[in-house]
Amino acid sequence: MMVRTVLPLLLISATVFTTPALSQDGTNLQIIVSKQDQKLVVYDGTKVVATSRVSTxxxxxxxxxxxxxxxxxxxxxESNLYSNAPMPWMQRITWSGVALHQSSSVPNRPASHGCVRLPDDFARTLYGMTALGAHVIITDAPVTPVVVNHPFLFTPRHDEPQLLSGAKLRGGDAVSATKPVEVAMIDVPAVPKAELPTPSNPAPLRILITYSDDQQIVRDAQVLLRELGFDTGSTDGQTGPLTREAIRGFKRWKSLNTKGPLITPEFLTALYASAGKPMPPRGHLYVRQNFKPLFDAPVAIAHPDQPLGTYFLDAVDVNHQTGATTWQAVTLDNASPHKPQSSVITIGTHDGSNPSTSETYGLNAVLDRITIEPDIRTRIESTMTTGTSLTITDQGIGKETDEGTDFITILPPKNRS
Structure with a gap:
């Protein structure tokens, strides 16, 4: 493991280093930028290792x-957007042009064209501290990672040696109950915990949990409508003229309200019941690794008419020998407390329940609402490493998430009215 020594209280261009060494190789550092304070803080776990002024x-x-x-x-x-402007010590965070980079003008107030400007010496120092995949969180008000514990959170697992592998029970119907039953045992020497095999340091997993997007909901509805004899034209997930007429025709058949949003909980409940199929979970889990999709699966989210908010969680000190890890979390202050409304789709529960905000909102309450299948949990817990991250958000898969990225979640502008 590479260890970089950082001199305590070294002051460089309004930059302060506060710990003697970094515990990771740069991949698992977390960089948090506050636009309100025009300040950048680098965390190694929950420890602050560097701070600097910035210009956003x-x-x-x-x-x-x-x-x-x-x-x-x-x-x-050199900038592709602004007259080949120089961007030394550039660290890109979106393919559309946002980056951290050195600038000779960092007035500690918003001054850039969208990038995060860094003081001269600090830009070079930060470049040397980080690696590809290091997370950057940009918020309005300042936020701080906090350690969290919840039974939903993934914990590393290791398959212990199978002590009865190949064992054959002798007895059963062929042996009198009055005679002792012999059990063939395989002698397996005790293996110290420290010698158990571990994953060979794969790249950290990137996990996203969000609501199923509107296109998937429409696509599934189109498939069922066609099975029931309603012509949607295609199953492309778009609410074109034929799909709209098919939905209205189904609603008239079932005496449902044809005014208001096109797809409602009542419509979906009736549609799946008519097709003789269970309602699918409203949530979805996606996993990436090495900037590429790995797998995805549906997840159940209770009270799907309620928002999730946006949270970022990071696993530190993952230990497959002991099954222990520490999760730290950041709640993004400008995560919308209300899901955006659509004139086409409104999705939620229709069970008559009306949970309070305190029961459904906030990290612990949100984690209480999510259920994933055991095989998906096992797959994640068997391969997770230090630096594995989990994003929970209402925002879906952001449009900036693409080939060569982790999950990128961009929040809507904060309402300042």
Whole structure:
């Protein structure tokens, strides 16, 4: 493991280093930028290892808030958008042009065209501290990672040696109950915990849990409508003229309200009942690794008419020998407490329940609402490593999430009215 020594209280361009060494190789550092304070803080776990002033995007060129990771690094880069402006010590966080980079003008107020400007010396130092995949969280108000515990959170597992592998029970119907039953045992020497095999340091998993997107809901409805004899034209997930007429025709058949949003809980309940199929879970889990999709699966989210908010969780000190890990979390302050409304789709429960906000909102309450299948949990827990992250959000898979990225979650601009 590479260890970098950092001199205590070394002051460089309004930058303070506060710990003697980094415990990771740079992949698992967490960089948090507050646009309100115009300040960047680097965390190694919950420890602050560096801070600096910054300049984020000025009015009309605001730096987006959300969850990002470093997807490209270059000691020298020129802007493709702004007259080949130099961007030394560039660390890209979106392919559309947002990056952290050195600048000779960092006035500690919003001044850039959307990037995060860093003081000269600190930009170079930060470049040397990080690796591709390091997370960058940009918020309005400052936030701090906190350690969290919840039974939903993934814990590393290791398959113990099978002590009865190949064993054959002798007895049963062929042996009198009055005679002792012989059991063939395989002698397996005790293996110290420290010698048990572990995953060979694969890249950390990136996990996203969100609501199923509207396109998937429409696509599933189109399939069922066609099975029931209603012509939707295609199963492309789009609410074109034929799909709209098919839905209205089904509603008339079932005496449902044809006014208001096109797809409602009542419509979906009736549609799946008519097709003789159970309602699918409203949530979905996606997993990436090495900037590529790995697998995805449906998950159940209770009270799907209630928002989730946006949370980022990071696993530190993952130990497959002991089955222990520590999760730390950041709640993004400008995560919308209300899901965006659609004139086409409104999805929720229709069980007459009306849970309070305290029962459904906030990290612990949200984790209480999520259920995943045991085989999916096993797959994650068997391969998770230090730096595995979990994003929970209403925002779906962000449009910036693409080939060569981790999950990128961009939050809507904060309402300042």
């Amino acid at each position: 995007g000025k009015e009309g060129h605001s730096t987006p808030s959300g969850i990002f990771s470093i997807i490209q690094k270059a000691k020298y880069h």
